[in-house]
Amino acid sequence: MFNYTVRRVLQSIPILFVVLTLVFIVVRILPGDPAVAALGDYASKEAVNALREKMGLNAPLWLQYLRFIADLLRGDLGVSTITGYPVSSQIVRVLPYTLELTFSAIVLGYIFGVPLGISAAVRRNSFVDYFNRIFSLIGLSVPAFYLGILLILIFSIKFPIFPVVGGGDLSNLSDNLKHLFLPALSLALIMTAYITRMTRSSILDILREDYVRTARSKGVADRIVLYKHVLRNALIPIVALGGLYAVVLIGSSVMVEIVFSRPGLGKLMVGAIKQRDYTTLQSVMVLYTVIVVIINLLTDLIYKLIDPRIKYD
Amino acid sequence: MPTEMTQRQRMWSAFIRNRTALVGGLLALTIILIAIFAPWISPFDPLEQDPYFRLMGSNSKHWLGTDDFGRDVFSRIIWGSRVSLLIGVISVSLGMIVGTAMGMVAGYFRGKVESIIMRGVDILMCFPDLILAIAVTAALGSNLFNLIITIGIVMTPRFARLAHGSLLSLKESEYVLAAQAIGAKAPRIIVRHIFPNIFGELLVAGALWVGVAIRLEANLAFIGLGVQPPTPTWGNMIREGVDVLINAPGISVYSGLSILITILSFNLLGDGIRDMIDPRLRGE
Numbered sequence: 030m031f032n033y034t035v036r037r038v039l040q041s042i043p044i045l046f047v048v049l050t051l052v053f054i055v056v057r058i059l060p061g062d063p064a065v066a067a068l069g070d071y072a073s074k075e076a077v078n079a080l081r082e083k084m085g086l087n088a089p090l091w092l093q094y095l096r097f098i099a100d101l102l103r104g105d106l107g108v109s110t111i112t113g114y115p116v117s118s119q120i121v122r123v124l125p126y127t128l129e130l131t132f133s134a135i136v137l138g139y140i141f142g143v144p145l146g147i148s149a150a151v152r153r154n155s156f157v158d159y160f161n162r163i164f165s166l167i168g169l170s171v172p173a174f175y176l177g178i179l180l181i182l183i184f185s186i187k188f189p190i191f192p193v194v195g196g197g198d199l200s201n202l203s204d205n206l207k208h209l210f211l212p213a214l215s216l217a218l219i220m221t222a223y224i225t226r227m228t229r230s231s232i233l234d235i236l237r238e239d240y241v242r243t244a245r246s247k248g249v250a251d252r253i254v255l256y257k258h259v260l261r262n263a264l265i266p267i268v269a270l271g272g273l274y275a276v277v278l279i280g281s282s283v284m285v286e287i288v289f290s291r292p293g294l295g296k297l298m299v300g301a302i303k304q305r306d307y308t309t310l311q312s313v314m315v316l317y318t319v320i321v322v323i324i325n326l327l328t329d330l331i332y333k334l335i336d337p338r339i340k341y342d
Numbered sequence: 343m344p345t346e347m348t349q350r351q352r353m354w355s356a357f358i359r360n361r362t363a364l365v366g367g368l369l370a371l372t373i374i375l376i377a378i379f380a381p382w383i384s385p386f387d388p389l390e391q392d393p394y395f396r397l398m399g400s401n402s403k404h405w406l407g408t409d410d411f412g413r414d415v416f417s418r419i420i421w422g423s424r425v426s427l428l429i430g431v432i433s434v435s436l437g438m439i440v441g442t443a444m445g446m447v448a449g450y451f452r453g454k455v456e457s458i459i460m461r462g463v464d465i466l467m468c469f470p471d472l473i474l475a476i477a478v479t480a481a482l483g484s485n486l487f488n489l490i491i492t493i494g495i496v497m498t499p500r501f502a503r504l505a506h507g508s509l510l511s512l513k514e515s516e517y518v519l520a521a522q523a524i525g526a527k528a529p530r531i532i533v534r535h536i537f538p539n540i541f542g543e544l545l546v547a548g549a550l551w552v553g554v555a556i557r558l559e560a561n562l563a564f565i566g567l568g569v570q571p572p573t574p575t576w577g578n579m580i581r582e583g584v585d586v587l588i589n590a591p592g593i594s595v596y597s598g599l600s601i602l603i604t605i606l607s608f609n610l611l612g613d614g615i616r617d618m619i620d621p622r623l624r625g626e
Contacts, residue, residue, distance in 0.1 A: 044461070048468045058481045166613065170605040172557045174564050175598035178584060182591055280472035284561055288584075298473070299565055302480045314469075314477060321468050 033333060041326050048318045053097050056311045057090065066305035067110045084110065097311075106312040111304050116312045119297060126196045127293040129205075131282050133213040135275060138220025143267065145221065146228025151255065153233065161225055168222020173281035177215040177288035184211060194290040212289045216281055223274050224267070231263040238262075265336045272328030276321050356618045363614020366549075369607035377423040384417035388574045397590045407592050409582060415593055418574040419600050425486065425568075425575040426604060430556035433490045437497025438548050444498070445505030446532055449513065460506060463499040471496050475558055479567045486569055489562065493555045504547055508540040542619040549612030553605035560601050576601045 064080040065072065081087050085096060100107060106116040149161035185193040197208030235241065236259060244254045283295025290296070294313055301310040357363050376383060386404075392412035399407045406415040448459040466474070475492050482488040512518060513536070521531050562568045563577020571578055576597045583594030 044465055044468065047461075047465050051465065052477075055477045055481055060481070060483065166606060166609050167602070170553060170557075170609050171602050172560050172564075172598070172605075174561065175580065175594075175601065178580065178587070178594050178598065182587065182595070186588055186591075276470055280470040283472055283476075284564065287565060299476070302476065303566070310477075314473065317470060317473050318468050321470060325468070 030333065034330060037326060037329055041322055045319065045322050048322065049098065049101065049315060050094070052311060052314045052318065053094055056307050056314070057093075059305070059307065059310075061305050062086075063110045063305055063307045066307075101315065106315075107308040109306055109309045111306040111309075116309050119309065120294070120312065120316060123292045123294060123297055125199060126291055127282060127286070127295065129209060130212055130216065130285065130291070130293065131275070131278050133209065134216035134220050134278055134282075135271065137213065137217035138224050138274070139271070141217070141221040142224025143228050145225040147232060147255075147260070149225065150229045150232035150236070158229075161229065165222040165226040165229075168219050169226070171219065172284070173215055173219055174284035174288045176218060177212065177285050180211045180215055181288070196292045208289075208291070212285045212291055215285050215288075216278060219281060220274060220278060223277070224271075227270055228263065228267055231266045232259055235259045235263045265332070268335060269328055269332045272324050272331075275324050279317065279320065353618070357614075360614045360618050362610050363618060366607050366610025366612070366614055369603065370611055373423055373604050373607060374427060376420055377427045380420050380424055384414075384420040386414035386417040388413060388418045388421040389572050390414070397586060399590070399592065406596050407590060409579070409590070409593050410586055415579075415596060418579060419576070419597055421574045422576040422579060422597065422600065423604070425573065426556050426559060426601065428486070429489050429493060429559045430552045430604075430608075433493035433555050434497055434548055434552045436490065436494035437551075438501050438544060440494070441498040441501025441503075442505040442544060445502035445507075446509050446536070448502070449506045449509035450528055450532055450536075456506075459502065463502045463506075466495075466499040467503070471554070471558060472561055475562060476565065476567060479562055484562070484567050484570060489559060489569065492562075493558055496558065497551060497555060500551065501544065501547070504544065505540060508543055509536055512536050512539055542615070546612050546616045546619070549608050549615065553608040553612075556601065556605055556608075 062077070062081075064077045064084060064086065068076055068080060078087075085093060088096075104117075106120065108114065109116050109119065112119075145161055145164075149158040152158055181193050184191045191211050192208055195208055197205040199205055241254060241258055244258050245251075249258075282293065283298065285291070286293040286295040287299060294316065298310060298313040298317075300306070301313060357367070390413060392408065394412065395404070395408050396410055396412045397408060398404055398412075401407070404414050404416065406419065409415055409418070444459050444463070448456040469477075475496050478492040478495060479489065482492060509532075518531060518535055521535050526535075559568060559575075560577035560580070563575050564581045566581065568577050569575050571582075579597035580594045580601075583590065583592075583597065587594060
């Protein structure tokens with residue numbers, strides 16, 4: 030396991046490197062001059078040029094690239110071209126909001142999704158199963174931001190229980206939870222749909238296995254077959270695919286943050302695009318991809334940990 | 343080939359008997375027809391403004407009311423289906439063609455070719471769909487053509503991975519080995535023997551991913567990176583509707599519902615076809 034972990038971590042490094050390069054390239058081909066964006070359309074040529082010089086934009090591309098990588102390695106994310114504040118402090122300010130949102134959605138998704146999926150699989154083709162299939166298909170189809178709007182309409186406008194906008198005060202738990210509830214619910218419902226569906230199908234797969242039939246024919250009680258033979262094996266894909274869904278969720282969280290005007294990475298990124306704040310955009314994209322690379326790495330490691338049969342060569 | 347027709351007939355009757363696929367297929371077909379015949383079905387010009395009748399609720403003249411410019415919401419929803427479907431179907435087809443070719447070439451030739459192609463796929467998959475799409479649209483600019491390219495780029499690695507995986511599992515199968523043994527060349531084996539056997543799987547994924555593509559377009563439009571106004575698109579309409587959510591919730595609710603139903607229809611279709619072609623579920 031140790032060797033595998035080391036090898037897998039080493040494998041991620043070149044991937045991360047290419048991904049960072051790609052981010053660098055994408056941000057360079059964005060239209061518009063960041064210096065003009067920072068100074069406004071009526072700035073003098075000299076002022077724009079001076080700022081470009083200061084931002085390092087007049088340097089040749091390869092030098093800019095080297096500086097970009099060197100800065101990242103030192104943990105320096107640069108200074109926002111619009112606000113003049115360090116990007117890292119902006120990220121540190123909003124990151125907890127994004128993390129609490131995605132984390133609570135994943136946890137709620139598993140809490141609701143796994144039991145729903147089990148009940149559907151066990152009573153296959155029953156009313157419960159039928160209802161579950163419809164529910165999860167709708168959950169797979171609905172855009173997160175639309176679900177958010179519907180929740181706002183019901184719980185903030187029709188019945189004004191929850192606040193519509195903002196992220197709440199992080200130091201005030203009840204205020205924070207109040208602001209978290211609707212956004213987290215929008216994502217959690219979608220997550221539940223994914224997990225219900227996956228749990229159902231992986232349990233159905235296992236139920237077809239020979240060892241389940243053997244256990245039953247030995248006279249093992251249904252409940253014990255379910256818990257000891259079926260669930261334990263079905264959990265492997267359920268846990269492993271969680272990583273994949275976490276990546277999907279990161280995308281949806283961007284939309285939810287925008288609908289609810291919640292501070293967060295997604296809102297920071299979209300704001301940066303609109304203001305042509307290229308340093309911020311670049312850093313947020315770097316952060317997103319680093320998160321995905323880490324999630325993929327962890328997923329593989331967990332997979333290996335819970336299923337000793339898997340061998341990688 | 344006497345079995346050709348019966349095979350097709352068998353698939354057809356399975357399709358009719360599979361309620362999920364049938365409902366999804368009919369729904370999708372209806373929406374496609376609505377998109378094609380939009381100019382004849384919609385009661386009003388989607389761009390025609392009537393400043394005296396802004397933000398009206400549902401009434402006998404404007405079934406779903408009017409928006410902030412006094413434009414007929416029902417007509418705009420009908421026209422909006424065009425952008426969603428066009429982008430959804432064409433970008434997925436694009437991704438399917440390019441991605442499948444990449445995946446099959448990688449899987450068949452292995453070695454260096456495979457590692458280059460599949461590492462590229464891994465790298466593209468490191469970006470969450472929406473993040474990649476936002477960055478690429480921001481770089482290219484938002485118009486119909488660029489959005490199709492953007493979403494096509496997002497779809498390509500998915501198809502490459504799928505085709506690659508399926509091909510690897512079929513490559514050692516007996517009929518491929520037999521074809522190799524009698525001296526069939528690689529292109530022939532890929533096109534004649536392997537492709538027909540993974541086509542069903544690709545089609546299922548394609549149907550499901552049209553839904554993903556449509557949702558991606560709606561997301562971009564909601565952020566303001568979609569096809570630019572005044573072109574009616576569902577995502578644009580939801581965004582415009584949010585500003586008047588308290589007075590005229592219908593604009594956002596109905597446009598969102600159209601997106602939901604459209605994506606749902608493709609998901610039902612994909613799900614149904616999967617049940618049909620999955621041999622494990624056959625005959626149950």
